Amino acid sequence: MKVCLITGASRGIGRATALALTEAGWRLSLVARSRDALVELVRETDCEHLATVADVTSEADMVRAVRATVAELGPLDAAVCAAGIGAFGPTTDVSLEDWNAQIAANLSGTFLTCREALKDMLPRKRGHLVTILSVASKVAFPYSAAYVASKWGAYGLTKSLAEEVRREGIRVTAVLPGSVDTPFWDANPGGPPRDEMLRPQAVAAAVRYALEAPADASVDEIHLMPPRGIL
């Protein structure tokens, strides 16, 4: 059975990805801070997945999470970085704390997850990293400076890593969705109409497609938009 670590697995895109990869027969290490939600997800799948409580912004947590995953489930075939947060408003109202929180979760958390996963993958010259980025990794939106900065940064990180490891047998896929109807928007009321957004299952299907690509193909980047485009 192939092994995948998924951050942000307690809700939204990460959770939908966990369900899609369960259906595809993967063994999973489900990473987030909310223990109860992870335990409930393991129960729902009725599989021997691992609930791995960790904060992606903590170096110690992510070192421990990857080590525990490899010890319990075996070498990593893939890691999906779906943990992230967003907060929106005029830049003059953004506190340094809010700014740092988004950079930490969306950019540094992706870095730590990829770095620790690569330590397991590179010696075996085998593995696949998937980063859940955003249309906001390439398009500049107003009232979103911290989020856009974190996502453009995570895009740069992903593309740089891809070039660094592609000749080492590691594939790297950037997934850039438009708006997705997840609990992300509960924390950001007043956003686009939720019934026009992508469903998280569509993003999960894109992740599965990238992971299941034949060995002689690398899905470098997926842009996935609601049919009406940017909402």
Ligand SMILES: NC(=O)c1ccc[n+]([C@@H]2O[C@H](COP(=O)([O-])OP(=O)(O)OC[C@H]3O[C@@H](n4cnc5c(N)ncnc54)[C@H](OP(=O)(O)O)[C@@H]3O)[C@@H](O)[C@H]2O)c1
């Ligand atoms: N929803 C959208 O419209 C949309 C569009 C494009 C891209 N994205 C991106 O997709 C990713 C997932 O978003 P979503 O819509 O699924 O959001 P969500 O429903 O709010 O889920 C976010 C997930 O990230 C986890 N998380 C947040 N901070 C974390 C931390 N410090 N350590 C560990 N886990 C953490 C949360 O778990 P815990 O709280 O349990 O830790 C949760 O599982 C984010 O990077 C987001 O920017 C979202």
